[in-house]
C-alpha cells in the first residue's frame with residue numbers, strides 16, 4: 001500500500017532516515033517534499049509557494065536563484081572535478097578561496113583549512129587546540145569550555161561541545177573533556193533587577209570560578225557562537241565577550257569563535273565577532289561561505305598557532321589530519337563566487353539597510369499575548385512564547401506551542417523553525433521589505449490562531 005507517494009520521484013518515500021526527526025512520527029506524517037526554489041521562496045511538490053524564513057538551516061543566504069554560483073560549480077566540474085589537498089597538492093580554486101577568505105577575516109587570522117561541514121571544522125578546531133598545546137609543552141590543556149544552549153554540530157566532539165539535551169540524550173558516553181558554563185540569556189538567566197552589565201560580570205566570574213575549579217592548566221580553549229542560533233537566538237548582554245576574553249587571557253585560554261551561522265553578514269557585520277567585539281584566535285565558518293550551494297566549511301587560525309603547529313608538523317613528519325573532500329574544487333569554486341557576489345551586492349550594506357525593519361517587526365510581535373520576549377540582531381531573531389507574560393512561566397514542552405505556530409505558518413506559506421518554546425527567524429539576506437511584510441502578517445495570524453486554540 002502506498003504511504004507517502006512522491007509524484008515527482010514516482011516512488012514511496014520510505015528509505016531516507018531523517019536527521020533531527022522523531023522517526024516514528026515521520027512514519028505517520030511523511031516528509032514535506034520541496035521541489036524547487038526561486039528567490040527567497042521554495043515550492044513543494046504540489047506547487048505550494050513557501051517563504052523560506054529560516055534560509056533552510058540559517059544558510060541559504062542568497063536565496064535559491066543564483067545562476068552564477070551554479071555556473072561556477074559547473075565550470076569547475078568540467079575543468080577539474082576533484083583534486084585532493086594532502087601532501088603539497090593543490091589547485092587554483094582552493095588557493096584563490098583561501099586568499100579571499102583570509103583577506104576578509106578578522107585581524108590576525110592568516111591561514112585557513114577547508115572541510116565540508118561545520119561539525120568537521122569544529123572537530124578540527126578541537127584537535128588543533130590539543131596539537132598546539134602538546135607542541136608548546138602543555139599537554140594538560142585538553143579541556144574545552146562551551147556554553148549551555150550553544151550548538152556546534154553533531155560529530156562526536158561537536159556533540160559534546162553542544163549544550164543542548166537532544167544531542168546528548170541516548171548517545172551514551174560522549175567525550176569527557178568539555179565543561180559547560182551558563183548561557184548568556186538575560187531574559188531567562190539574569191537575576192531579578194540585574195542590569196546587563198552586572199549579568200555579564202556575573203557570567204565572567206562564573207567562568208573564572210569554573211576555570212579555577214578545573215585548574216587553568218587543564219583548559220585549552222573557550223568556544224562560543226557570537227549570537228547563539230540553534231539554542232534559540234540568544235544575543236549576549238553588552239560587554240559579555242569583553243569580560244569573558246579578559247578572563248581567558250589571564251589563563252592563556254584560546255578564544256574559538258563559531259561563526260557557522262553568524263559569518264558573512266547575518267548579524268549586520270561581515271563577522272559576528274565584529275558585532276560582539278570578539279578577538280578570536282580561531283574562527284570556524286561554513287553555511288554562508290557558499291550560501292549553502294555547496295557543502296564547505298573553513299577553520300581560520302592566527303599566526304601564533306600556525307607557527308607552533310608548523311614546527312610540530314615538521315618535527316612529527318606531517319600534520320596528521322585531513323579529509324578526502326577538504327578543499328574540494330567544486331565547493332571551493334562556488335564559495336569563491338559566493339564571496340565575490342557578496343562583495344558586488346554589498347551584502348553587509350544590504351543587511352544593515354533591511355535589518356531595522358526586520359527587528360522592528362520582530363519587536364512588534366512582542367506585544368502579542370503569547371510572546372514573552374522578542375529578540376535578535378541583524379537578520380536573525382526569535383520570539384519566545386510563554387504561558388504567562390508577567391511571570392515568564394514557560395509552556396509545558398508537551399504542548400508544543402511553538403511547533404503549532406510553525407505548522408500554522410506552513411498553511412500560510414511561511415517556513416520558520418520552532419526551537420523549544422521559541423520560534424526562530426533567519427531569512428535570506430537578500431529579503432525585501434514587501435516579503436518581510438508577508439512574513440510578519442503570517443506570524444501574527446498564526447500566533448492569533450494558536451492563542452485562540454489555547455483559550456478553548
Ligand code: PLP
Pocket residue numbers: 057116117118119120122151152153154225229230258259260261286
Ligand atoms: N556551529 C553552528 C553555530 C551551527 O549552527 C552548526 C549547524 O547548524 C554547526 C556548527 C554544525 O554545522 P554542520 O551542520 O554543517 O555540521
